Amino acid sequence: MFLRRAAGRPRWLADGCFSWAENESFSVGLFVFRRRRLELRLRGRGEPKEEVGKILKKRDVISAVEALLVHGSVYAPVEKDDHFVFEEIERASDLRLEAAQTVHSAKGAFFPSKDPLVRFDLSSGDWEELPPAAPRFLFGLHPCDTWAMKAFDCWMRDGIPDDRYLRRREHGVIIAVQCLKKCNEDSFCGSMGTYRIFEADVRLTPMNNGYFVEFETEKAREVEEAWREILLEATVEEERELEEMKSGMEDAFSGAEVDLERLPDDMKASFYAPWWRDMGKRCLDCGQCVAVCPTCTCFAMIDECNVSLTECERSRRWDGCMFHSFAEVAGPHNFRSDRCARIRHRMNRKGQWLNRRFGVPFCVGCGRCVTACPVGISPLKVFKRAQGGTADV
Amino acid sequence: MNIAKKPRVGFFSFASCEGCQLAFLECEEELPVLLEAVEIVRFREASSYEGREIGGEEFDVVFLEGTIAREKDAEEVRLLRKNAKIVVAFGACATTCGVNAIRNTRPLEIVRREVYGEKAGWYDVFPARPVSAVVPVDYTLRGCPVDRTELVKFLLFLLRDLPAPIPKYPVCFECKAAGVVCNYVRGRTCLGPVTTCGCGAICTRFGGRCEGCRGILPDANLEGLRYAYREVGRSEEDLKHDLQLFNSFLSTMREKVL
Numbered sequence: 317m318f319l320r321r322a323a324g325r326p327r328w329l330a331d332g333c334f335s336w337a338e339n340e341s342f343s344v345g346l347f348v349f350r351r352r353r354l355e356l357r358l359r360g361r362g363e364p365k366e367e368v369g370k371i372l373k374k375r376d377v378i379s380a381v382e383a384l385l386v387h388g389s390v391y392a393p394v395e396k397d398d399h400f401v402f403e404e405i406e407r408a409s410d411l412r413l414e415a416a417q418t419v420h421s422a423k424g425a426f427f428p429s430k431d432p433l434v435r436f437d438l439s440s441g442d443w444e445e446l447p448p449a450a451p452r453f454l455f456g457l458h459p460c461d462t463w464a465m466k467a468f469d470c471w472m473r474d475g476i477p478d479d480r481y482l483r484r485r486e487h488g489v490i491i492a493v494q495c496l497k498k499c500n501e502d503s504f505c506g507s508m509g510t511y512r513i514f515e516a517d518v519r520l521t522p523m524n525n526g527y528f529v530e531f532e533t534e535k536a537r538e539v540e541e542a543w544r545e546i547l548l549e550a551t552v553e554e555e556r557e558l559e560e561m562k563s564g565m566e567d568a569f570s571g572a573e574v575d576l577e578r579l580p581d582d583m584k585a586s587f588y589a590p591w592w593r594d595m596g597k598r599c600l601d602c603g604q605c606v607a608v609c610p611t612c613t614c615f616a617m618i619d620e621c622n623v624s625l626t627e628c629e630r631s632r633r634w635d636g637c638m639f640h641s642f643a644e645v646a647g648p649h650n651f652r653s654d655r656c657a658r659i660r661h662r663m664n665r666k667g668q669w670l671n672r673r674f675g676v677p678f679c680v681g682c683g684r685c686v687t688a689c690p691v692g693i694s695p696l697k698v699f700k701r702a703q704g705g706t707a708d709v
Numbered sequence: 710m711n712i713a714k715k716p717r718v719g720f721f722s723f724a725s726c727e728g729c730q731l732a733f734l735e736c737e738e739e740l741p742v743l744l745e746a747v748e749i750v751r752f753r754e755a756s757s758y759e760g761r762e763i764g765g766e767e768f769d770v771v772f773l774e775g776t777i778a779r780e781k782d783a784e785e786v787r788l789l790r791k792n793a794k795i796v797v798a799f800g801a802c803a804t805t806c807g808v809n810a811i812r813n814t815r816p817l818e819i820v821r822r823e824v825y826g827e828k829a830g831w832y833d834v835f836p837a838r839p840v841s842a843v844v845p846v847d848y849t850l851r852g853c854p855v856d857r858t859e860l861v862k863f864l865l866f867l868l869r870d871l872p873a874p875i876p877k878y879p880v881c882f883e884c885k886a887a888g889v890v891c892n893y894v895r896g897r898t899c900l901g902p903v904t905t906c907g908c909g910a911i912c913t914r915f916g917g918r919c920e921g922c923r924g925i926l927p928d929a930n931l932e933g934l935r936y937a938y939r940e941v942g943r944s945e946e947d948l949k950h951d952l953q954l955f956n957s958f959l960s961t962m963r964e965k966v967l
Contacts, residue, residue: 429886602902607885623739641877690937
């Protein structure tokens with residue numbers, strides 16, 4: 317049944333969105349079966365665990381973070397200027413787990429905006445690698461962020477693997493929180509099929525008075541250990557509540573506006589469409605979309621010397637395809653000197669080329685770029701337009 | 710350093726607050742090394758000597774700060790250009806004409822009378838203009854005042870005879886990379902999307918908005934910015950007003966901009 321349902325859909329949709337018949341009786345004998353069903357629905361794949369579910373009460377969240385801080389640094393949403401951003405937290409009480417959406421994505425944890433790589437001595441030629449510092453626990457990632465992490469991994473593992481990123485990635489423990497509704501009107505995870513957690517070491521599912529906790533991987537052991545005293549065992553009522561939450565969730569994300577299977581082809585077909593021009597006229601090339609995007613990976617290398625020209629530091633910093641200088645080469649020639657070509661390039665990377673290459677969505681529908689864009693450019697509008705919509709982009 | 714003879718450097722100031730020269734003097738950690746590498750021939754701001762007329766001295770590099778506001782200044786700049794191998798326009802006044810260009814938006818006679826009163830006739834001035842409008846400039850260092858780290862970096866490239874890197878993207882990107890919440894997201898306006906970067910988004914990082922002191926990018930989309938202003942409920946007049954502070958020269962001299 318699982319395979320039949322999954323056939324003919326994009327690979328990223330094949331996981332766990334099936335529902336079982338809703339007619340089990342309340343007999344005790346079926347309890348185990350029901351738990352299996354619950355487990356399957358929660359994780360969508362893999363062997364169901366028979367152990368009792370764990371609950372993290374809302375009042376215990378702060379002590380849970382304190383327990384994590386003992387083991388390592390915690391990167392989580394905090395409040396800043398009436399909005400939320402991901403930052404390394406100093407005090408457990410700074411955490412805002414209820415944050416609808418952060419302005420910036422969590423990519424900065426493993427891919428900092430400026431990352432010093434090596435330091436070298438210009439006279440002797442000696443050099444040393446600078447250790448890739450990274451947060452230990454990423455707390456409060458949303459499902460879209462876990463999908464973005466997957467996309468990031470695909471890109472960084474491709475070709476020559478990016479050792480620095482992967483070392484950080486392997487070191488980090490991801491604690492993701494399932495969303496039960498869309499974060500805001502800008503997000504379109506329902507359309508991109510990214511509203512369920514893809515992969516996480518620890519999964520939290522919000523309930524009325526806490527979070528249902530599931531430990532998924534080896535790396536989660538450390539969290540499990542740290543939270544041993546804090547978590548409570550889930551009661552039957554709580555498990556029932558979780559089930560209700562889950563089924564309600566599917567409704568909250570229904571009504572996909574994008575046909576993901578056809579999207580790469582549609583984007584290709586509309587490559588020369590005149591509406592790109594209208595969007596290019598509005599785009600400011602400010603690059604905010606690139607900076608906040610959880611799947612944007614481009615970077616530039618810079619060398620900086622000290623004033624006496626004896627020591628030099630090579631670092632990489634974020635770069636973005638929205639800038640005029642990005643595709644500029646000797647000559648000077650520019651492969652994308654036109655603003656319209658640049659925004660089209662970015663959208664095609666999100667909707668066509670990388671999706672085809674890696675089989676995961678490279679736009680995860682978080683809507684951060686939509687919120688950030690001063691002129692309201694949205695990938696969702698672009699995808700809809702490419703699929704025959706008539707609304708302005 | 711591959712320069713056998715120490716390069717001769719001069720700092721000259723025209724209509725400005727001279728804050729950019731102070732920014733150079735504030736590079737306290739780097740100054741000893743820099744002073745060993747170059748010979749500073751003229752630097753009135755850093756000297757007890759009151760200065761003298763600009764003569765026929767030869768320079769390797771001259772830093773010109775300030776706006777050219779009268780014919781006498783323009784002549785001096787032309788002379789300096791002739792005597793110097795490299796001319797660097799230094800700071801907002803010298804690069805974009807900065808706040809001094811606001812003067813150009815009103816008739817010169819009225820402005821002079823307002824400032825000098827009865828003695829208006831004593832001063833001979835013409836519409837304010839950046840250094841680049843008088844002589845060709847080799848490098849521009851932007852900002853009000855110039856960014857200290859950028860300045861030191863620039864000097865290092867200059868000393869090694871390498872082309873200095875010129876930032877070509879907007880402040881927005883530096884701002885986002887620093888983890889700042891966008892002014893537009895907060896319902897405020899900001900000139901970050903069209904302003905040349907290099908300042909490390911210092912204003913927005915400390916809660917302000919970008920005023921555009923580093924000048925509008927050559928390929929900036931002002932039409933798009935107008936749209937962004939409308940999106941947060943601000944008018945075209947507001948945009949004009951914001952651009953006036955540091956980028957008046959664009960609007961007074963280059964009609965195509967607004």
